[in-house]
Amino acid sequence: MPIRQLSDSVINQIAAGEVIERPASVVKELVENALDAGATRIEIATAGGGLSLLRVADNGCGMTAEDLPLAIGRHCTSKLQADIFDIRSLGFRGEALPSIGSVSRLSIRSRTLHDEGAEIRVEGGVVSPPRPAAGNPGTVVEVRDLFFATPARLKFMKSERAEATAISDIVKRIAIAFPQVRFTLSGPDRTTLDLPAHQGDDARLLRIADVLGREFTDNSLPIEAEREGVSLSGHVSIPAYSRANALHAHMYVNGRPVRDKMLAGAIRGAYADVLSRDRSPVTALFLTLDPSLVDVNVHPAKADVRFRDPGLVRGLLVGAIRHALTINDVRAATTGAEGLMQAFRPAAPADRSSYGWNAAAPAPQENPYTQSPSRPLDFGFAESARSDYQPRPFPEAAPDTTPADHTLGAARAQVHENYIVAQTADSLIIVDQHAAHERLVYEALKTSLHAKPLATQMLLLPEIVDLPEDDATRLAAHAATLGRLGLVLERFGPGAVAVRETPAMLGEVDVPGLVRDLADEIADSETTDALERKLHAIASRMACHGSVRSGRRLRAEEMNALLRQMEATPGSGTCNHGRPTYIELKLHDIERLFGRR
Known part of the structure; x- marks a missing residue:
């Protein structure tokens, strides 16, 4: 079959298949162009989930009539300088506009501050010459009938509601990184989203609150770290505040929103000890580094990136998040208090007369608490019927358990x-004693694991594990680290390693399976975390079985000792399985329940 040159229209449609997956992809490309043009106000309007209409208007620098034909030409861009590795803009490939124009009815109207406005149209790849057009400084890009030129692609689109939701998600994701820009998203298929511009030192936090909600900022920890020219900032959720999936984990590299497997794995690793596997943290993290240290040209959609030193970036992420989780005081998620408030809200009253009991209603019964054989505390209800009754005073707290003295109170x-009920200066604390003690025992076990070399069990005969030569080399390079974790191995000829000792905690272990898992992880992320995770999983099970059991009665001094240990232990806000260990209800919320506020 002879080789032939493809036509421009086919080339553009192929590029569209890579760049334009759905309406949200179009919005992403157009909004990035507006941001690169210096816009401080971006307005997006949609109809039909973006398939019928997409309009993006900005107040950026605009384009001249001479620029418009170039803007819709392939590989034409104003954002790429001589060094293709020095990428300082969001868009740079010069493929978005011609790709969009090849599969839709596209019009671009633009004007610079000092020139007359102009407009150009593209329909299914057919370009019309520019013509004069009135307009404000900036650019308006309108896309109608997306994929009309490639109807097969329409069959793979989701419902209009789903596509509209995807557009909203991408706008929010981009908006987090640009708090100084106002974003407006409107249309008949959605409620209007208006994200105002913010200025000042707290602009980013205000924008995060706009997008992720005040609930996240109330349950987050600040992150600030720097290592070898790579800086990390942002906010991460406390362990007690999590989600069922990773869609709420926002990560940015030099202002570009990315979904990178290595970065996502680093975040999961940082939370490995405080969240269960089926829960994910909420994050808004920003990596800033020299553009030459990151390749953003891995994929046409530019959502994937590749770092020159992934180990450095991963170590920075894991270390900074774990440090933040360690140094911050124990905290309960505010969502727990909200759930508690809902549980305590009184149900709608029965049909009673406004002047007393309804005549048809049964007479009031004797207070059930006076006869309950299982009530935990006797406050003297039965005695209140006697005329000589004097209120029984509450027992006073011990001198060392004054509520104001401690975070978790007395x-x-x-x-x-x-459940332990504690009182602080301004709140009520309810602690799950088993979950709390489980975390304390687990942290103590982890400390003992890392405080000294782990106990090992020597194999009667060394286990020889055959591996690809590259895997054997990687394992040998990490032999010292694995030895500190109790796995002693060495090279055994080409393509094999000999395992002589294994961690005693593991008991009987599938040595070849463990070694191959470690080799795969080292090849994927250059870490030996798999072995450490196995050891921590065993420590977690030991902690679960060795902690205070539910149903055990505790003395006052035992309860207070548990509270003091929780205050001194990092990560004690959640148990090993990610469940909260305590819930805090503020005094003003209690007063609201009783109508005092």
Whole structure:
């Protein structure tokens, strides 16, 4: 079959297949162009989930009539200088506009501050010459009937509601990185989204609150770290505040929103000890580094990146997040208090007369608490019927358990032989004693694991594991680290390693399977975390079985000792499985429940 040159229209349609996956992809490309043009106000309008209409208007620098034909030409851009590795803009490939024009009805109207406005149209790849057009400084790009020129692609689109949601998500994701820009998203298929511009030192945090909600900022920790020219900033959620998937983990590299497997893995690794596998943290993290140290040209959609030193970036991420989780005081998620408030809200009253009991209603019964054989505390209800009754005083806290002295306050009671009720200066704390003690035991076990070399069990005969030569070389390079974790191995000829000792904690272990898993992880991320995770999983099970059980009655001094240990232990806000260990209800919320506020 002879080789032939493809036509420009076919080339553009092929490029569109790579760059333009759905309406949200178009919005992403157009909004990035507006930001690169210096816009401070971007307005997006859609109809039909973006398939019928997409309009992006900005107040950026605009284009002249001479620029418009170049803007819709392939590989034409104003954003790429001589050094293709020095990328300082969001868009640079010069493929978006010609690709969009090849599969839709595209019009671009633009004007610079000192020139007359002009407009150009493209329909299914057919370009019309520019013509004069009135307009404000800036650019308006309108895309109608997306994929009309490639109807087969329409069959793969989701519902209009789903496509509209995807557009909203991409706008929010970009908006987080540019708090100084106002974003407006409107249309008949959505409620209007208006994200105002913010200025000042707290602009980013205000924009994060606009997008992710005040609930996230109330349950987040600040991150600030720098290592070898790579800086990291932003906010991450406390362990007690998490989501069921990773869609709320926002990561940015030099202002570009990315979805990178290595970065996502680093975030999961940082939370490995405080979140269960089926939960994910909420993050808004910003990496800033020299453009020459990151390749953003891995994929046409530019969502994937590749770092020159991924180990450095991963170590910075994991170390900074773990440090933030360690140094910050123990905190409960505000969502727990909200759930508690809902649980305590009184149900709608029965049909009662406004002047007393309804005549048809049964007479009031004797207070059930006076006869309950299982009530945990006796406050003297039965005695209140006597005329000589004097209120029984509450027992006073011990001198060392004054509520104002401690973050988790002073223990006041144990209910249902599992929950500790404590009082602070301005709140009520309810602690799950088993979950809390489980975390304390687990952290103690982890400390002992890393404080000294792990106990090992020597194999009667060394286990020889055959591997590809590259995997054997990688394992040998990490032999010292693996040895500190209790796995002693060495090279055994070409393409094999000999394992002589294994961690005693693992008991009987599938040595070849463990070694191959480690080799795969080292090849993927240059870490030996798989072995450490196995050891931590065993420590977690030991902690679960060795902690205070539900149903055990605790003395006041035991409860207060548990609270003091929680305050001194990093990550004690959640148990090993990611469940909260305590819930805090502020005094003003309690007063609201009783109508005092």
